[in-house]
Amino acid sequence: MPSLRHAFLLNAVRELGRSVPDIARTRASWDACLERIREACTTTLGMEYDTLTRFDARSVVSLFTHPEQARILARLVDERARLCEAHGRYADALADSVYAGQLLMCSRARFGLPRDARAADVLEREAGTPSPLPQAGE
Template sequence: MPVLRYVFTLNAVRELGRLAPDIARAREAASWDECLQGIREACTLSLGMEFDTLVCFDARSVVRLFAHAEQARILARLVDERARAFAERGLYQAALEDTVYAGQLLACSRQRFGVSRDAHAAETLARELHELPEPG
């Protein structure tokens, strides 16, 4: 069973890596609807859960749904992408709220899974997910 979970998580990271450039392009092209749709699609395909539903709950409750620290990192990355999109549109309060929420997800992940497993999650994401191009 642990191997199956690992394969699922690795596939989730790869799926996010496949969709991340599309999200970044939509964000840079100022296509708000496409950007949000890309984030929602990435969440559904990589985590099997709806983005809008997950962000309605507090970070601790959401992290309890996950079996691996990588899943919390994926959601934190998607929330951070939405924060960047908000900031580029001048919606700074919403961007700040998303940035804080992403940080809370990571903190709760460290608390639940431990620092060593969370560090492994960061290494997995860095290895499997290409860095998004910085705007500008």
């Protein structure tokens, strides 16, 4: 059973890796990018993005059985923060960045630093690092 759960999580992380470039490419269109983020959340976590983000980070992390799940959601929330910043919605971008940080903090508190660090390594290896935001004038 644990190997099946691990395979599911690894598949979710790989799916996120496939989705993130699409999300970054559609950042110019608010609706298209937001829809990609929602689709990625449903595909990777099996839960709706809008539902998960309505609750506080501690409650959401308590739903998860592995730190990879919290990291996936934090990555998607961070992508939404980048979308908000690209569209000049700085207050929303800041709120999303804070929420992503809270998800990571709660993940470390719940799963412990060693497990969360391994989850971070897996996510970076499979999904890559977030693409940088274009600077003004680019």
